[in-house]
Amino acid sequence: MAEALRAWARANKEVVKVKQGQVVQVRVPDTRHIITSIKMLRSKKASHTLQEERHWLYISVPEFDRKDVRFYLGCSHCGTRSNIDINVKYKCDACHRENVNSSPRMNITFEAIDETGSYTFTTFTEDAEKLLEAKATALHAMSLEAKQSYLTERECKLRVATTSKLAQQHLYHAVEFLSGF
Numbered sequence: 077m078a079e080a081l082r083a084w085a086r087a088n089k090e091v092v093k094v095k096q097g098q099v100v101q102v103r104v105p106d107t108r109h110i111i112t113s114i115k116m117l118r119s120k121k122a123s124h125t126l127q128e129e130r131h132w133l134y135i136s137v138p139e140f141d142r143k144d145v146r147f148y149l150g151c152s153h154c155g156t157r158s159n160i161d162i163n164v165k166y167k168c169d170a171c172h173r174e175n176v177n178s179s180p181r182m183n184i185t186f187e188a189i190d191e192t193g194s195y196t197f198t199t200f201t202e203d204a205e206k207l208l209e210a211k212a213t214a215l216h217a218m219s220l221e222a223k224q225s226y227l228t229e230r231e232c233k234l235r236v237a238t239t240s241k242l243a244q245q246h247l248y249h250a251v252e253f254l255s256g257f
């Protein structure tokens with residue numbers, strides 16, 4: 077992590093320059109993974125945020141609070157919460173599919189840090205699985221003690237996107253994780 081943060085700091089001068097060209101930046105195909113900072117995210121105001129904005133961050137998650145990792149059952153197709161027993165097939169009222177499975181889902185609220193600050197992000201089942209490096213189905217079946225072993229410190233490259241304005245508690249949410257730098 078320390079080495080990666082030093083590299084990040086070296087690159088930071090360029091990131092600051094790139095900020096001037098932000099409007100152009102979001103329309104460039106996202107192959108270069110321009111890295112920004114939590115400080116920059118925190119400086120953003122909803123009214124100045126582009127709808128399709130995406131950013132990459134190098135972050136670490138020092139610890140997960142177990143109560144912020146929430147498990148529930150939901151539609152295997154659209155993820156909408158269900159009150160159906162696990163692995164029972166049903167017709168989903170939300171996506172209108174027949175024969176969906178009531179499957180383990182999860183969401184996680186976590187605090188990420190980099191050298192410039194901290195930010196609370198939320199992430200949902202498929203991305204949450206990447207963050208914890210475990211499937212929701214497997215975690216769901218584990219004891220609390222076994223689950224705890226997955227809730228250890230993480231370092232990763234995180235992609236964030238603007239949250240829809242209606243639901244926003246925080247302006248950005250996590251949309252993609254790459255482990256290792």
Ligand SMILES: [Zn+2]
Nearest residue numbers: 151154168171
């Ligand atoms: Zn559904």
